[in-house]
Amino acid sequence: MLDAADLSDDVDALKAMLIAVQARVAGKDAQIARKDDRIERLQTLVAAFKQAAFGCKSEKTGPDQFGLALEDLEKAMGAIRAEDEVDVPTGIRIAKPRAINRGSFPKHLPRVEEVIEPESLVCVCCGCLHSIGEDVSERLDVVPAQFHAIVTRRPMRAVPAPTASSRPQLPPG
Numbered sequence: 001m002l003d004a005a006d007l008s009d010d011v012d013a014l015k016a017m018l019i020a021v022q023a024r025v026a027g028k029d030a031q032i033a034r035k036d037d038r039i040e041r042l043q044t045l046v047a048a049f050k051q052a053a054f055g056c057k058s059e060k061t062g063p064d065q066f067g068l069a070l071e072d073l074e075k076a077m078g079a080i081r082a083e084d085e086v087d088v089p090t091g092i093r094i095a096k097p098r099a100i101n102r103g104s105f106p107k108h109l110p111r112v113e114e115v116i117e118p119e120s121l122v123c124v125c126c127g128c129l130h131s132i133g134e135d136v137s138e139r140l141d142v143v144p145a146q147f148h149a150i151v152t153r154r155p156m157r158a159v160p161a162p163t164a165s166s167r168p169q170l171p172p173g
Contacts, residue, residue, distance in 0.1 A: 034083055042080075045073055105138055110148040112141075118157060129157035 008014060121129050135154045140147065
């Protein structure tokens, strides 16, 4: 905003400043008019979609007509994007942050753990199996009005490295 102290006493400078302010105001008025027109077009499209989706059966349009409405919407969205590019000064682009979730559930969800073990942990050749790792997977389960993640663990078992005394002796032959 300009203060009285910032204004020049030169009449020509004041005229130039007045013309610049009027041009800025005219640009803003044109931008507001474009946005009002855009709002009106979008409200018309929304009303048409509501009529198509929720109107009486005798008033509903067929599936082929619904495709035409989608085409109108795509055209309107393209026009809006073009207008937005005009409104945004060059060199300034609005960047949207990417929302990425690579398969992990939120930590605040309660977990229900299931461990799937083999029926027997006894090996025929040398005794017991020992753990060499596990495979863990999560899936989302919905209980009405309650969410929790189910964690399934599948321990992997193997026979320990054989020693000379635990190796089965083959008959000579």
